[in-house]
Amino acid sequence: MVFWLWISLLLAVPPVLFGLVMAILFFYVRWKYMGYLTRIFQEKPLFIVPRGEPDASAEEITVVHPQGWHLRGCYFRTPAPQRKGVILFGLEFGSNRWSCRSYCEGLLAAGYDICAVEFRNQGESDRDPNYEPLQWVTDRDVSDMRAAIRYLLSRADADPRGIGIFGVSKGGSTAIVAAAEEPAVRCLVTDGAYGTHTTMVPYLKRWITIYSERRILQRILPTWFYAIVGRVGAQKVARNRGVVYPSIEKALRRWHRPLLMIHGGADTYIRPEMAEALFEQSRGQPRELWIVPGAKHNQALSVAGAEYHERLIAFFDQHLAQAPPLHPELTAPFPLAEHH
Numbered sequence: 001m002v003f004w005l006w007i008s009l010l011l012a013v014p015p016v017l018f019g020l021v022m023a024i025l026f027f028y029v030r031w032k033y034m035g036y037l038t039r040i041f042q043e044k045p046l047f048i049v050p051r052g053e054p055d056a057s058a059e060e061i062t063v064v065h066p067q068g069w070h071l072r073g074c075y076f077r078t079p080a081p082q083r084k085g086v087i088l089f090g091l092e093f094g095s096n097r098w099s100c101r102s103y104c105e106g107l108l109a110a111g112y113d114i115c116a117v118e119f120r121n122q123g124e125s126d127r128d129p130n131y132e133p134l135q136w137v138t139d140r141d142v143s144d145m146r147a148a149i150r151y152l153l154s155r156a157d158a159d160p161r162g163i164g165i166f167g168v169s170k171g172g173s174t175a176i177v178a179a180a181e182e183p184a185v186r187c188l189v190t191d192g193a194y195g196t197h198t199t200m201v202p203y204l205k206r207w208i209t210i211y212s213e214r215r216i217l218q219r220i221l222p223t224w225f226y227a228i229v230g231r232v233g234a235q236k237v238a239r240n241r242g243v244v245y246p247s248i249e250k251a252l253r254r255w256h257r258p259l260l261m262i263h264g265g266a267d268t269y270i271r272p273e274m275a276e277a278l279f280e281q282s283r284g285q286p287r288e289l290w291i292v293p294g295a296k297h298n299q300a301l302s303v304a305g306a307e308y309h310e311r312l313i314a315f316f317d318q319h320l321a322q323a324p325p326l327h328p329e330l331t332a333p334f335p336l337a338e339h340h
Contacts, residue, residue: 050298052098063117063151071144072124073097073117073151076108084111084321086152086159090145090167090175091116092298093135096123103168103191103301106309112164112316117148119174130242136196137173139244145178153184160325162186164316167193169298172261177251184326187258187319188284189312192298194270195248195278200234201226202274249281258319259284260311264295264303 058074065071074097078084087107089100100116101108108114118125119141121133131140152163162184167175172190179185204226238245259282263275272291279289290311295303304311 049092049094050099050102051096052101054098055101061115061117061151063147065120065144065147067143069120069126069128069144071117071120071126071147073115073148074100076101076104076114078108078111078113080109080111082111083113083159085161085164085316085323086113086115087164087166087316087320088145088148088152088175089114089116090165090171091118091122092168093133093170094122104166104312107166107312107316110313110317111321115148115152117144117151119144132241135170136245137170137177137248138238138241139246141170141174142177142246145174146182149178149182149185160328161320161323162326164188164320166312167191169193173248176248176255177246180251180254185257186323187260187316188255189260189262189315191262191300192264192267192270193248193261193278194274195252195281196234196245197247197249198274198277198281199270202271249278252278252281253283255282255284257284258315259287260315261287261289262300262308262311263289263291264297264300265291265293266295267297269297 055074055076058076061073061075063071063073087104089104091097091099097116097118100114104112104114119133120126120128121131128140131138133141149163149165152158164187165175165179165185166189167173168190169192172193173195175188175190176193179188234245261275261279261282263270263272265272267275275291276289279287292300292304292308301308
């Protein structure tokens with residue numbers, strides 16, 4: 001219905017007048033609803049974030065960011081006779097480095113070393129007084145994860161095949177952006193990851209229906225219009241916070257390597273259709289989206305249990321353990337990390 005309304009407008013209205021109408025609508029929506037939009041990028045989520053307990057079997061590490069931040073992490077060596085590969089775990093918003101253990105215990109037992117690094121202002125990592133992390137991925141988060149990637153490539157026991165990444169929620173979204181520019185990342189798994197555009201636009205549409213009684217406005221505004229308003233609002237918030245919000249969708253379109261996306265079928269924060277829309281942006285080969293029935297946000301492990309670990313192991317066995325060595329230039333040591 002909306003499509004035909006727009007076709008009718010385009011046929012009946014001169015281009016100059018059409019552009020004027022759209023400009024008026026844009027400024028009206030911006031004036032009326034920008035406050036609601038900025039809430040999307042500034043309110044903290046209400047769900048409980050898991051935290052793990054320190055584990056004496058892990059190596060405590062410190063990743064030194066190029067700007068001097070000290071990022072705390074842990075490195076678990078597999079108890080298996082032979083190591084299959086190295087996996088960087090992307091942490092959820094607000095969790096600590098030890099939370100990786102429950103997600104990765106199957107991978108660890110199967111032959112993979114696991115590393116988790118806390119972003120700045122998270123866990124025991126250094127505090128940046130000019131930055132308040134929230135659930136949306138920023139350039140700071142991506143920079144910290146890239147420092148962790150380079151750390152793993154600089155270790156004396158670095159794997160010549162590169163690494164894999166497994167990220168949960170914000171850690172998965174951050175991994176998409178960081179890995180897209182890192183050829184040493186051979187494959188990627190996300191659980192509960194969310195995009196920028198594919199999350200923001202549905203929330204915008206939902207909030208306008210809640211706070212506006214102008215039903216005709218809700219029916220005629222196309223998705224691309226919401227996207228423009230949302231982009232302007234996000235840029236405004238980014239300027240106020242002194243950050244950059246990278247496009248998860250654009251990064252995913254640059255990802256052409258193996259991808260497994262996991263998502264809860266009962267997720268009410270990032271609904272399954274949002275995950276599906278994000279997945280459709282991927283150019284990864286091969287790629288798979290696994291919707292876990294009945295699982296809420298970040299609860300796929302609790303619902304799927306053993307199958308969750310089995311799928312992770314099968315994915316990394318195929319796309320990391322069997323990967324050929326990378327060209328030495330892609331795994332050369334990078335002088336920004338130290339560990340103890």
